[in-house]
Amino acid sequence: MDSLDAAELPRKAASRTGVRKWRMPALEPVLLAIALVALPFVTNDFVAYQIALFLIYGIATQGVALCWGRLGFLPLGHALFFGLGAYLAGGALKAAQQQPGWWLALPLALLLPAGLAFIVARLVFARSHRSGPFFSLITLAMTMLGFLAAQQWSAVTGGFNGMADIPEFPGTDRYGTYYWVVAACAVGSTTLLGIALRRPLGLLWSAVAQNEDRLQLFGYATDRIKAFAFACSALLAAGAGALFAMHQGIVTPLTMGFVLSTEFVIWAAVGGKASPLGALLGAVFVGYASSELRDHFAYWEVGVGVIFIAVVRFLPEGLAGLGRRLNLGRFDTSPVTTTPAPPVASQARDIGLAFEEVEVSQGGVRILGGLSFSLEGPGLRCVIGPNGAGKTSAFNVMTGRLPLRAGRIVLDGADVSGASAWRVARRGVGRKLQIPSVFPELSVSQNLDIALWAGRLGLLASMTRAPLGWTSALRNELLDLFPALREQLDQRAGSLSQGHRQALEFVMTVLPQPRLVLLDEPCAGLSPAETHHMIEAIKTVVGKLGAAALVIEHDISAVAAIGGDVYVLHQGRLLTQGTLAQIQADPAVRAVYAGARK
Ligand SMILES: Nc1ncnc2c1ncn2[C@@H]1O[C@H](COP(=O)(O)OP(=O)(O)OP(=O)(O)O)[C@@H](O)[C@H]1O
Numbered sequence: 001m002d003s004l005d006a007a008e009l010p011r012k013a014a015s016r017t018g019v020r021k022w023r024m025p026a027l028e029p030v031l032l033a034i035a036l037v038a039l040p041f042v043t044n045d046f047v048a049y050q051i052a053l054f055l056i057y058g059i060a061t062q063g064v065a066l067c068w069g070r071l072g073f074l075p076l077g078h079a080l081f082f083g084l085g086a087y088l089a090g091g092a093l094k095a096a097q098q099q100p101g102w103w104l105a106l107p108l109a110l111l112l113p114a115g116l117a118f119i120v121a122r123l124v125f126a127r128s129h130r131s132g133p134f135f136s137l138i139t140l141a142m143t144m145l146g147f148l149a150a151q152q153w154s155a156v157t158g159g160f161n162g163m164a165d166i167p168e169f170p171g172t173d174r175y176g177t178y179y180w181v182v183a184a185c186a187v188g189s190t191t192l193l194g195i196a197l198r199r200p201l202g203l204l205w206s207a208v209a210q211n212e213d214r215l216q217l218f219g220y221a222t223d224r225i226k227a228f229a230f231a232c233s234a235l236l237a238a239g240a241g242a243l244f245a246m247h248q249g250i251v252t253p254l255t256m257g258f259v260l261s262t263e264f265v266i267w268a269a270v271g272g273k274a275s276p277l278g279a280l281l282g283a284v285f286v287g288y289a290s291s292e293l294r295d296h297f298a299y300w301e302v303g304v305g306v307i308f309i310a311v312v313r314f315l316p317e318g319l320a321g322l323g324r325r326l327n328l329g330r331f332d333t334s335p336v337t338t339t340p341a342p343p344v345a346s347q348a349r350d351i352g353l354a355f356e357e358v359e360v361s362q363g364g365v366r367i368l369g370g371l372s373f374s375l376e377g378p379g380l381r382c383v384i385g386p387n388g389a390g391k392t393s394a395f396n397v398m399t400g401r402l403p404l405r406a407g408r409i410v411l412d413g414a415d416v417s418g419a420s421a422w423r424v425a426r427r428g429v430g431r432k433l434q435i436p437s438v439f440p441e442l443s444v445s446q447n448l449d450i451a452l453w454a455g456r457l458g459l460l461a462s463m464t465r466a467p468l469g470w471t472s473a474l475r476n477e478l479l480d481l482f483p484a485l486r487e488q489l490d491q492r493a494g495s496l497s498q499g500h501r502q503a504l505e506f507v508m509t510v511l512p513q514p515r516l517v518l519l520d521e522p523c524a525g526l527s528p529a530e531t532h533h534m535i536e537a538i539k540t541v542v543g544k545l546g547a548a549a550l551v552i553e554h555d556i557s558a559v560a561a562i563g564g565d566v567y568v569l570h571q572g573r574l575l576t577q578g579t580l581a582q583i584q585a586d587p588a589v590r591a592v593y594a595g596a597r598k
Pocket residue numbers: 362363365366367385386387388389390391392393394
């Protein structure tokens with residue numbers, strides 16, 4: 001992900017008084033509307049007709065940019081949804097000439113492609129959320145299939161010659177007033193996307209691209225988030241396809257083809273894949289420039305290629321990057337109303353965890369070889385062991401990051417063996433990773449919001465502004481414990497020092513109020529004073545939450561300060577467990593484990 005998000009997403013200036021002010025880059029649709037209203041008057045009807053076509057392509061390009069620029073996966077076959085929208089809308093409009101009832105079928109031209117997109121994305125991403133390249137190839141294959149089907153199924157599509165005689169949009173003339181319909185749709189899609197990107201849903205979309213694993217560890221089903229975004233992008237493409245059918249009066253298999261799919265990608269890259277307005281203008285700019293070059297220059301494709309290379313080379317954020325440099329369209333709006341965050345979704349009341357003969361192997365290497373241990377009830381425990389003993393792997397297999405080969409993991413009486421990270425998190429498990437894991441391009445405040453929303457935010461709420469103003473007493477108490485974070489709420493999380501990033505991830509881990517907290521070396525890289533502070537904070541927060549915590553720690557003095565029982569792992573098994581004094585007196589432990597002091 002590039003460095004767009006902290007600046008472009010709603011930036012919350014949370015002052016010490018609790019007043020929250022948001023910067024809204026909402027002027028862009030207004031500027032677009034003014035430009036589109038002026039266009040027919042400063043040019044002529046023919047130019048407006050041409051621009052309308054490229055605006056239509058631009059709306060579909062906005063869908064590609066949403067997936068690619070925001071969520072980080074690249075759809076290579078978006079023309080499939082464009083073509084489906086065009087054929088379905090064209091068919092419905094033609095049928096409506098005979099029977100007006102067919103008008104009611106028009107929304108299906110948008111909803112069916114969106115539904116298809118949702119199903120495909122669910123199937124692909126549910127299997128593995130790291131399937132971005134496969135996803136691109138699958139969408140590519142689908143558009144090729146769509147092209148073939150459109151060519152072969154001539155009884156419905158008109159085959160190679162296409163579906164012709166599609167009527168105009170009622171009350172408009174395709175060479176004149178239809179421009180206003182298209183312009184209104186372009187402004188509408190740009191406005192709606194802008195709003196969505198400034199809502200919690202948009203923040204989560206960006207978070208998916210930056211650190212999907214972290215999001216899953218909060219309990220967000222990222223495969224569903226991605227599928228929903230893909231469905232939205234297909235809806236845009238299908239809507240554009242429907243507009244295209246009425247604009248051209250004919251739909252041919254080329255509207256579903258691979259070439260158009262690639263053009264969407266190029267237009268998004270040139271315009272700016274992270275900006276709805278940029279993507280729209282990318283299609284208009286390149287499309288119009290191509291048509292002009294085509295008429296005046298035999299090697300016009302070379303010209304388009306040079307433009308593409310120049311923009312990608314000198315403007316990695318596309319044309320939208322220019323607008324950002326000029327700081328176009330920023331103004332402050334009224335503060336978001338602050339309300340207490342709703343309670344987290346109900347979790348099991350008991351705390352119990354049992355590993356039963358858990359085995360994990362990867363690439364022929366045995367990582368866990370029958371690990372068994374259990375814990376009951378709240379309180380702090382430490383996990384120690386020499387390097388490579390399997391401590392992190394024990395956390396990994398429990399949180400869906402390593403596959404379980406044999407054995408069982410039981411959490412609060414439920415078998416969670418092999419469960420995905422987000423399902424385990426929703427059972428009240430919070431995890432902090434060994435290397436602090438945050439959303440680097442988002443501000444500290446936005447990182448905290450995402451953690452606060454975990455277990456509280458439904459799909460509908462994610463589209464409203466209200467969660468942007470959610471407050472929580474725990475959030476304030478945590479910021480009191482780590483005042484340096486409060487001072488840096490507007491900073492990019494990626495720019496924080498190692499110590500502050502450790503603090504931020506710890507705060508984020510406990511904000512969703514987990515019942516079981518897994519902390520992997522929370523003091524790594526901290527100075528002795530910071531280590532002391534972190535341990536006190538862990539004890540305070542875990543005690544306040546009434547949670548159980550497992551802390552992986554190498555430093556025996558830190559283990560002593562944390563207190564509680566100690567589990568000693570060695571070669572993927574539990575060597576022994578007991579109080580620190582018992583552990584230190586155990587000859588077997590002394591033989592394998594040497595703790596170092598900071
Ligand atoms: N995904 C993986 N693929 C292959 N080997 C792995 C994988 N994950 C862990 N291992 C190996 O499993 C062993 C245990 O690793 P793990 O990270 O769990 O140890 P650890 O006790 O946490 O060590 P440290 O204290 O150094 O973090 C190591 O030898 C490691 O190289």
